[in-house]
Amino acid sequence: MQEAAFDLGAEANAFAARQRGVGAIVTFTGIVRDLGDAPLHHMQIEHYPGMTEKALSKIAEDAAGRWALGDILILHRYGRLAPDDAIMMVATASRHRRDAFEAAMFLMDFLKSRAPFWKKEETAEGADWVAAKADDEAALKDWT
Amino acid sequence: MDVLYFAWVRERIGLPRETVETEAETVQDLVNELRRREGRYDLAFSDTSALRVAVDQELCDFDMPLKGAREVAFFPPMTGG
Numbered sequence: 001m002q003e004a005a006f007d008l009g010a011e012a013n014a015f016a017a018r019q020r021g022v023g024a025i026v027t028f029t030g031i032v033r034d035l036g037d038a039p040l041h042h043m044q045i046e047h048y049p050g051m052t053e054k055a056l057s058k059i060a061e062d063a064a065g066r067w068a069l070g071d072i073l074i075l076h077r078y079g080r081l082a083p084d085d086a087i088m089m090v091a092t093a094s095r096h097r098r099d100a101f102e103a104a105m106f107l108m109d110f111l112k113s114r115a116p117f118w119k120k121e122e123t124a125e126g127a128d129w130v131a132a133k134a135d136d137e138a139a140l141k142d143w144t
Numbered sequence: 145m146d147v148l149y150f151a152w153v154r155e156r157i158g159l160p161r162e163t164v165e166t167e168a169e170t171v172q173d174l175v176n177e178l179r180r181r182e183g184r185y186d187l188a189f190s191d192t193s194a195l196r197v198a199v200d201q202e203l204c205d206f207d208m209p210l211k212g213a214r215e216v217a218f219f220p221p222m223t224g225g
Contacts, residue, residue: 030225046150046151048148048150048198048201048217048219050201051198051201051202051217054201054202076224087225088224088225108225111224111225112222112223112224112225113221113222113224114203114222114224115222115224115225116150116198116217116219116222116224117222117223117224117225118150118151118219118220118222118223119223120151129151129152129220129223130223131220131221131223132220132221132222132223137221
């Protein structure tokens, strides 16, 4: 977790440089987007220090137990972000691309609904908490 | 025990954390106790199906026993990623 912005290219390169003998690296980056009716000014991200670390470790351990992975990286920002800012990234390394892709999907699905982060959108019409989507919860069932 | 609130639960109750002296046996007992305190608690906990709870930083159900618990946190469904 960090409040500061991260450099996607630098993080991806550093992650790749740490690997030996892998055949595939997948990275995913989440970006603050403006999809609502009122223009988005900022997105405030709150988290639960202490539980966040535990939840992310558990999600990463579960992924490592399911796929043959060389390494996993999870970066997630908190604080006040602007549209087009990168919120978070995951990277997975594996000998095979399927493992790397599936593990990245799994990490994202669980980060959405099982890591203690909350988003609040500040728009021209006021500020409101982003509601969790039923689809995101349903996505977890596909992994059981 | 420490009771923590996040996101709109924190906003409705008006504070991020507090220490609560309680004999509550389960999370639900604690919720009932807090609701009896003041309107802002009653409002925040009026629909627990819209809430999630963690005891000692692990997600759990509202029937979770509180024996030995140090920290209970209430929050809306998470929206990470």
